[in-house]
Amino acid sequence: MGKDVILNKIETIERCVNRINEVYDNNPENLNDYTKQDSIILNIQRACEASIDLAMHIVSEKKLGVPQNSRDSFEALNHNNIIDNELNKKMKSMVGFRNIAVHDYRAINLKVVQIIIESHLKDFEEYIYQINKLL
Numbered sequence: 001m002g003k004d005v006i007l008n009k010i011e012t013i014e015r016c017v018n019r020i021n022e023v024y025d026n027n028p029e030n031l032n033d034y035t036k037q038d039s040i041i042l043n044i045q046r047a048c049e050a051s052i053d054l055a056m057h058i059v060s061e062k063k064l065g066v067p068q069n070s071r072d073s074f075e076a077l078n079h080n081n082i083i084d085n086e087l088n089k090k091m092k093s094m095v096g097f098r099n100i101a102v103h104d105y106r107a108i109n110l111k112v113v114q115i116i117i118e119s120h121l122k123d124f125e126e127y128i129y130q131i132n133k134l135l
Helices: 003-024 028-032 034-061 070-079 085-103 110-132
Strands: none
Touching: 003 028, 003 034, 003 110, 028 034, 028 110, 034 070, 034 085, 034 110, 070 085, 085 110
């Protein structure tokens, strides 16, 4: 399997999560600064997109089917015991946030962004952990 592609996507996810943590700096007030807000949301979006790309790559390489959308790629990984049920649900929720960030930026609720940062960035780390089992 394309190990280089997997490692590259993992590195992208890790870089984005690190940048989010650096800019947020454990301070919800940083979300009131538009430059920091944009950086955080953009990096969440990038981490989501890299996660989707990684899932699509694995599904393609392992011939696990043809996902009709981003959520289906995580479903295929789950169905084939690459990621667990709980992580599958969390990653599909992240796709929903990513879609709002890309298509309807003004609809983003900063409280949701705060919850993602404080409670769900670790989902990306868990995703990396479960994907690394393939390597």
